[in-house]
Amino acid sequence: MPERTVVVASAHGLHARPAALFSQAAARGGVPVTVRKGAKSVNAASILGVISLGIDHGDEVVIAVEGEGADALLDELTELLTTDHDAA
Amino acid sequence: MTTLTGIGIGRGIVVGPVLRMPDPLPEPSTMPSTIGPDSERERATGALAAAGEDIRARGEKSGGKAQEVLEAQALMADDPTLRSEIDSKIDGGATAERAVFEAFDGFREMLVGLGGYMAERAADLDDVAQRIIARLTGVAAPGVPESDTPFVLVARDLAPADTALLDLDKVLAVVTSDGGPTSHTAILAREKSITAIVGVSGALGLADGDLLIVDAGAGEIVVDPTLEDLAAAEAAIGAQDKRGDVPIGPGRLADGTHIPLLANLGSVDGIEKAVEAGAEGVGLFRTEFLFLDATSAPSVAAQYAQYSKLLRGFPGKKVVVRALDAGADKPLSFLNDAKEENPALGLRGLRALRATEQILRDQLTALVRAESETDADLWVMAPMVSTAEETTWFVNLANEIGIKTAGIMVEVPSAAILADRVLRDAAFASIGTNDLTQYTLAADRLLGTVSSFQDPWHPAVLTLIAEVGRAGAALGKPVGICGEAAADPLLAVVLVGLGATSLSMSPSAIGDVRAELAQHTREEAQRLAAEALGADSAKGAREAVRAALALHN
Structure with a gap:
């Protein structure tokens, strides 16, 4: 399954707004997407799941996408995570 | 006269009476469901969808940063992980109200456990849960009280859904007992130039109608001020209004020194x-x-x-x-x-x-x-x-x-x-x-x-x-x-x-x-x-x- 390791850029980590952007994008893909931090893996389309990982600024996470268009979706998700949504 | 202190947002000074945010809904009963899992699931589906739509509509009405925050809340109401938690509790015999309450509480504990910035987001979850439970029990969603006369809103903490819809003609200032300088109340108060003081211990001891002087610049609230206090506050407000009149132009000191x-x-x-x-x-x-x-x-x-x-x-x-x-x-x-x-x-x-x-x-x-x-x-x-x-x-x-x-x-x-x-x-x-x-x-x-x-x-x-x-x-x-x-x-x-x-x-x-x-x-x-x-x-x-x-x- 195609996956990618990304370092999260948002200054406060993946809290409400950045997590929402991320899980919305994951849900739009229409294919199963998981995000893993350490040993814990969750459904990336679930904002509460994503928040529950407690992802901080600078944390490394692994996104995995199954199915059609995996690479393009991985590109999009990677870009979201490497943008600092908290920058004023 | 007593004085309370907290973290002031902005520099406004206002005088006005307290209006308290209504207390949250009571915790749903743990009595088992009498109508069976299928009907409870159906009730949950309806309430989740309606609450999500309601929050989204509030977001569209307010726009800007508030809309993004509300959009995140609406997503929580649609969340697949949450839904499976709720379903499993309903299957265990709980009512839809109780299942929603417990499922959100689990996530809330987890956020608080993460600490810092994440813990300050716990208010978002509480707000969504309350709105869904209010739908299920057929009561009005908790929120900002309404009044024909201007007031100082006193609350534990404001959720984005509340701050987004504050009627700025009526809400003179916001005082919260919880929340730090990065809470939503603080962020949105700053964005909308609402005078606010957050993290005020003792704020919940205030009663409807108490007269306050809220001085955000000093991070100070005077309860039941004396006539002298009031006169001083009015003078400070007057001086502030006058300062606002400085026309756009180069930065200058009173002696004319140019400070770009x-x-x-x-x-x-x-x-x-x-x-x-x-x-x-x-x-x-x-x-x-x-x-x-x-x-x-x-x-x-x-x-x-x-x-x-x-x-x-x-x-x-x-x-x-x-x-x-x-x-x-x-x-x-x-x-x-x-x-x-x-x-x-x-x-x-x-x-x-x-x-x-x-x-x-x-x-x-x-x-x-x-x-x-x-x-x-x-x-x-x-x-x-x-x-x-x-x-x-x-x-x-x-x-x-x-x-x-x-x-x-x-x-x-x-x-x-x-x-x-x-x-x-x-x-x-x-x-x-x-x-x-x-x-x-x-x-x-x-x-x-x-x-x-x-x-x-x-x-x-x-x-x-x-x-x-x-x-x-x-x-x-x-x-x-x-x-x-x-x-x-x-x-x-x-x-x-x-x-x-x-x-x-x-x-x-x-x-x-x-x-x-x-x-x-x-x-x-x-x-x-x-x-x-x-x-x-x-x-x-x-x-x-x-x-x-x-x-x-």
Whole structure:
């Protein structure tokens, strides 16, 4: 399954707004997407799941996408995570 | 009369009666369902959808940042993980109300357990849960109370859904018992210019109808004020209204001394807003946006296009561009991808640029090319400079490439302490108060547990700023301020007293700072600065300056 390791850029980590952007994008893909931090893996389309990982600024996470268009979706998700949504 | 204190947002002063936010709904009963799992699931589906739609509609009505926050809340109501939690509790015999309550509570505990910024998001979850349960039990959703007369809203904490819909004609101020400076209440109050004090212990002891004076600038609430208190508050409000009348124009002290007010910008998108606010140029243009999303450094041509747009926005004016400020805390794989234990003390700023000199050369080349086609006055500065040797290296390289005015940021105490030597080669210094505070007090800016140290009023920070101010004056070199400190109107006056020759801030703060500067002469500013320097804490410095002003007026 195609996956990618990304370092999260948002200054406060993946809290409400950045997590929402991320899980919305994951849900739009229409294919199963998981995000893993350490040993814990969750459904990336679930904002509460994503928040529950407690992802901080600078944390490394692994996104995995199954199915059609995996690479393009991985590109999009990677870009979201490497943008600092908290920058004023 | 009693006094309560908290963290003030903004500088407003208001007088008005309390109106309390209604108490949250009672916890749903643990009695097992009498209608069976299928019917409970159906009820849950309906309530989740309706609450999500309701929150989304509120978001559309309010727009802006509030809409993004509400959109995140609406997603929580649609969440597949939450839904499976609710379903499994219903299958275990719970009512829909109880299942929703327990499922949200589980997530809430988890957020609180994460601590810091995440824990402050727990209010978002509570709000969504309450709205869904209110739907299920057929009662009105809890929210901001309504009144025909203006009031001071007192609450435990406000959820985004509440702050977004505050009727600004009726809500004079907001006082919350919970929440810190980064809670939604604080963020949205700042954005909408609502007078607010958050984290007020004792706020929940206030009753409907209690008369309050809310002074956000002082972070103070007077309960049941005396007639004298009220007269003093009215006078302060009057003085504030008058200050608001200072027309847009150059920043000037009462004695006419020109203190240019400049804008901090993070991309070219902010140009228009800065010009509208009357910015006399740009005091800090952060260039990270060009690099952060990239896997390799952007080309000279791509950078040139952005710089050119920036400089064309400020014809004939000063524009200070900061060279790329990245490091292990803002990781760029092509710059430094080594994992560091202490990124704030690591290979960042100018240190990282020296390690990959070509990136700096390209950036400076693009800047020179952009400047040659416009008549803006381009200054370039290096971030995170610690020594005179680094300064000389940067200034020489910048001059060689064609930058006429090359200076440095003072963020590291060593550069401030030896400012007289550092400024020998630099054409100017610009003090980054956020990092200077972090390094002086040895407290990580990004760490909530030590955030109380992050206060630029601290006399240790001010002493270092004074050192730079003195060196600048002796050598005839400009000393600017480009941190959050310049956006605090009273502190801005103190900074001028310490020797700052220009102030740069987010455009929305320029009006207030212009108005405050116009109240004081240079001599007064120096006197206030001396008061602040003599204090033994940030709080003490603030109080000493306020007391000196009160005595004077």
